[in-house]
Amino acid sequence: MTSYTIMVIDDEAEMRKLIRTFLEGDGYRVVEATDGVHALSILHEVRVDLCLADVMMPYMDGFLFAQEVKRTIDLPIIFLSAKGDELDKIKGLKHGDDYIVKPFLPGELLARVASVLRRSYQRKELHSALTFGPLEIDKEAHRATLNGTALSLTLKEFGILYVLAKHSGRVYSRDELLQIVWGGDHDSSVRTVDTHIKTLRLKLGDEGQKIETVWGIGYKFEV
Amino acid sequence: MTSYTIMVIDDEAEMRKLIRTFLEGDGYRVVEATDGVHALSILHEVRVDLCLADVMMPYMDGFLFAQEVKRTIDLPIIFLSAKGDELDKIKGLKHGDDYIVKPFLPGELLARVASVLRRSYQRKELHSALTFGPLEIDKEAHRATLNGTALSLTLKEFGILYVLAKHSGRVYSRDELLQIVWGGDHDSSVRTVDTHIKTLRLKLGDEGQKIETVWGIGYKFEV
DNA sequence: AAAAAAAGTGAACATTCCATGAAGTTTCCA
DNA sequence: TGGAAACTTCATGGAATGTTCACTTTTTTT
Structure with missing residues (x-):
């Protein structure tokens, strides 16, 4: 500049x-x-x-x-x-x-x-906090804010949101998310991801629509 | 003066x-x-x-x-x-x-x-001093005051409070706090941090709520 | 349109993680 | 060197989080 x-x-x-x-x-x-x-x-x-x-x-x-x-x-x-x-x-x-x-x-x-x-x-x-309209995701502070007010996301919820948002547009399979967010040595079923996605969408309110289901593949964050 | x-x-x-x-x-x-x-x-x-x-x-x-x-x-x-x-x-x-x-x-x-x-x-x-409502933290004088009256914080307590408050919003893991406040060559367990956080919250009274636990990660100072 | 496959949901259950108090250890200072 | 203050550890109960499961809904396939 x-x-x-x-x-x-x-x-x-x-x-x-x-x-x-x-x-x-x-x-x-x-x-x-x-x-x-x-x-x-x-x-x-x-x-x-x-x-x-x-x-x-x-x-x-x-x-x-x-x-x-x-x-x-x-x-x-x-x-x-x-x-x-x-x-x-x-x-x-x-x-x-x-x-x-x-x-x-x-x-x-x-x-x-x-x-x-x-x-x-x-x-x-x-x-480098990620910003998507009213939604802000700050990895370092481990905080997501919606219109300035902090969302109380759990560890897994935040992890999923961050991964998806960080590479918005890219589709992640449930297995990939488990691998990334849970770590290599997890033994959770893929259904678990669904549950977290659910609460995540709930907590995000209208912005929850940005987490899209890609049928047969997984999820992605779409702007 | x-x-x-x-x-x-x-x-x-x-x-x-x-x-x-x-x-x-x-x-x-x-x-x-x-x-x-x-x-x-x-x-x-x-x-x-x-x-x-x-x-x-x-x-x-x-x-x-x-x-x-x-x-x-x-x-x-x-x-x-x-x-x-x-x-x-x-x-x-x-x-x-x-x-x-x-x-x-x-x-x-x-x-x-x-x-x-x-x-x-x-x-x-x-x-020179961080101010959060009634709480004032003066690094130079190594003193924290609540509504003008000095808090008697120990070395570790003050250190933790200062680090958290200095970068309020950011989450610090227990390991990070040990690293920063205790120094590089400590050999304390992470549980020790919990104990200091406890007494710190106690001494801070109502303001103690500003030190938030971030489940699975660590602690942060939230205004 | 029916069947099959995938995803969403709510609630019960399991697990992880943290706060706490008490007791033990070290450090500091008189 | 004795005692107080600071620091640390540990065990435990409980709260927050995570997981599963049975069931429902949606989407796709045939």
């Missing part, structure tokens, strides 16, 4: 201009939006790596905007808030997000931006 | 005196230095919380001084520059730094000073 693109969302033109100056001075590309709705429409057309969003905005405040964005893409957001704004709400920050209190120093803004970018884009490479 | 100590570095005695008057009037302690070299020697003997440094100084200009200081300690610096000085250089401000253009109003100086101090020392707290 040669340069990061940062979207600045603030209803005050002066503030946008100020921030643009800082950011461009440090080599970032900048796009501006006047409010959350405007920002969402831009996101459909331009690839953006980071958002700087004012908390107080007309039509859609920063938090609502964030909520809306996170539903579809994984975009880090830095909130800008005037001193005294609803700082308590900001405690609900997602991992990778940050906030800055206005007024801020140029150095602070740039430091936060650099820090969040580093965190977000390094983390993904190292961490 | 009852009062901050601020070092004023300027080759003009008049300017130093002026700034000292402002600062002391606002309750700060002040030490003076005539140039960068002088300032560095003072830093070895006096604990200083903030520097006000003129950009144009004999022997060692403000930026060179800053560069030298940052090599060893993390000290915020506010640069003083006459209008027309090399303002472009100031773009290389580190986080926590700021600058003021001379001549300035007393109020402006004090506002910048207060702002930088607030940001710097607030920020440092955030960095």
